[in-house]
Amino acid sequence: MSTTTKQDTFKTINPTTGKEIALHTYMTDAQVEESIQQSHKAFLKWKMKSVEERGEIIKSIGKELQNYKKELAELMTDEMGKLLKQSNQEVDLCTAICDYSAENAPEFLKSEERELSNGGKGIIVYSPMGIIYGIQPWNYPSYQVLRYTIVNLMAGNSILLKHASNVTGTAKLLKTIFETAGLPSNLFNVMVIEHDQSNAIIEHKLVRGVTLTGSPVAGEKIGELAGAQLKKTVLELGSNDAYLVLDDADIDLAVEKSVMGRIYNNGETCIAAKRFIATEKVYDEFKEKFVKAMKALKTGNPKNDDTELGPMAREDLRDKIHEQVQESVEKGADVLCGGKIPEGEGYFYPATVLSNVAPGQPAYDDELFGPVASLIKAKDNEDAMRIANDSRFGLGGGIFSKDVKKAAELAEKHFDTGMVFINSFGLAEPSMPFGGVKDSGYGREHGGFGMKEFVNVKSIMIME
Template sequence: MSTTTKQDTFKTINPTSGKEISSHTYMTDEQVEESIQQSHEAFLKWKTKSVEERGEIIKSIGKELQNYKKELAELMTDEMGKLLKQSNQEVDLCTAICNYSAENAPEFLKSEKRELSNGGKGIVAYSPMGIIYGIQPWNYPSYQVLRYTIVNLMAGNSILLKHASNVTGTAKLLKNIFETAGLPANLFNVMVIEHEQSNAIIEHKLVRGVTLTGSPVAGEKIGEKAGAQLKKTVLELGSNDAYLVLDDADIDLAVEKSVMGRIYNNGETCIAAKRFIATEKVYDEFKEKFVKAMDALKVGDPKNEDTELGPMAREDLRDKIHEQVQESVEKGADVLCGGKIPEGEGYFYPATVLSNVKPGQPAYDDELFGPVASLIKAKDNEDAMRIANDSRFGLGGGIFSKNVEKATELAEKHFDTGMVFINSFGLAEPSMPFGGVKDSGYGREHGGFGMKEFVNVKSIMIMD
């Protein structure tokens, strides 16, 4: 670490109004080093606790999240613009993660007995590693944090968090909630830092693992930096998820779930439905109903009960998605609805549907992180599956078909993604693994898998 003492400040902005919420100060390098040392000391005590003892505190965090639900939900909506009702749902998901982790950790982390070839006895133990550093995005300000934090605390590790700067208030409130619930001090430290300081944390000898949720470009950089230090990473990156509307799909159901899959969280979700691939047989009907439903969405203040689509989280993000739409149109795509930046305050962008989407356009090749849907016609079911897999990404996807058995077979054997939803749109489920393949990253969270990503799988061999 360098010894710089400069402390710059930055502001968080409400995307609904464009007005300042709060001001925050970056940590000095000395404060960063002190936090790391404190985190390590907290870990040395925490790792001696039983899984059951840790679980009691994790359950308390789940309860405390509910006590702070109103304050936390409103802050998330103020900081990044998600619908208030979805902020409330996010808090509930965080509580569910706490409860699932606490209840199942004793089974996931228990030592396993093995027989040795020489007649001895073997034990496979899952031991905590130390400090796990998480670099997290703004789109789910609480869930993204809880997703890696809770399982690693259950495993006996300590946590450093670098959150996206525009949701710094949420990060600080979460720390307060955790410690109010009884989590020992410094097991969860919020690092309000700049990129150079973040790089130094990755290199620090006491930091044992790094997890990132972000873009593929960020994943490449973080993976390279951590790899140079021989440190394990979990990377949950972007995607361009395809949802297939097959010949025998229930079109009304497909439209309903597709609209929700595209605009949930204002369309700013890594696992959102983004490319909609309908077969020739059903394309026209799906297109007509889908465009009508997208065009009818009510855009407005995310705290209003009847609002269906809030603002983009930042002005630069709105500018980027509009540029992607414009470039796609320049390369042959057609705008069926939306596609124009509205006048007025806030960073709003309308629900947009593009057709005639082809390779070479951002709408086909890249992730559109906002309420923009790409509509693609396939010849038949087989062609739809081919188009779905014609992507450098592989996080999630969906299949609409009345033949659930056939759809399940397609999901298991042919869909090259980490997650597949059949006749639905889904987000995260604590009991199911979450993660992707290809440029969408590697490693898994949830379902017990995340609890073992950053543990020392230790072999103990005994001869009596």
């Protein structure tokens, strides 16, 4: 570690009002080192507990999340601007992750026996590795943390978390919830640190794995740094997911789900619907109804029951998406609705639809992390799939079609993404793997797969 001892501070800001919420202090390097050492000591005890013993504590965390639901949901909304009703849904999802993991871990992690070619017996065990370091974003302040934390605790590992600075309060509250539920001290440590300190953690000999949810640029840097230390990584890096509206789609259903898929979580979701590719046969009807629905959305205070779209999480994020819209327009896109920064307090951006979207525009090539939809016309179903796969990303995607069997076949054989949603939009499901391909990263979470990402798959061979 470096010898820095300064303790700089930073503020968290409420994006609805632009006003300060709290002042936080970065850890010193000495405090970071102490946290790592304590995390390792906690791991050495935790790994000796049975999966069932760990599961009882994980179930307790799920229950404690419900006890803190009101406080946690309101804090998430205050820190990053998501609708309060969606913050409540996020807490419920976190509890579901705890319950699913605790119930299924004994099956996922059970040892296997195999016969050896020389007549002996083989045993395969899934042994915990040690400290797993997670670098997490702000858009789902609790879910992103629980997604990697719970499965790794179930596997017997200990956790370090570097959360996005603007949701530091949520990170600290989660630690309180975990320990109130009975999780042993130092199994989950929140690292309030700067980038150079984070890099030193990746290089630390006691840290055994690194997981990141973030941008492809961040993924390249973290992957390179961890790779140089021969440490495994799981990278979930966002996308510009395509949703196909095929010739036989139910247009009203497609519009309803597409609007929700684009503006859920204020449009700040890696797996959000972002590019909408409608075939020539249905394009005009879809465009008319989609734009009408996007225009009708009520923007406002995320704590109000009737609000459908809240603010963006930070002012710089609003500036970035507006620049992407403007650049796309300069390169030929048309604005069908929205596209202007409103006056007044808070970091609001209107629901926006762009048409005439083509390669070379940010609206086609890049991820638009906010309530901006790219509308693209395809000649036919085959062309729609071609356009969908014409992306450096591959996290999720969707297909709208009345022929579910055909849509499922397209998803299986042709859609080059990690997840496909048919006649719906992308949300996490604890029982199904979550992750992508290409520039969207690698590795999987959920569905039991995340529980085996950071374990030592150990072979024991016995001659009797």
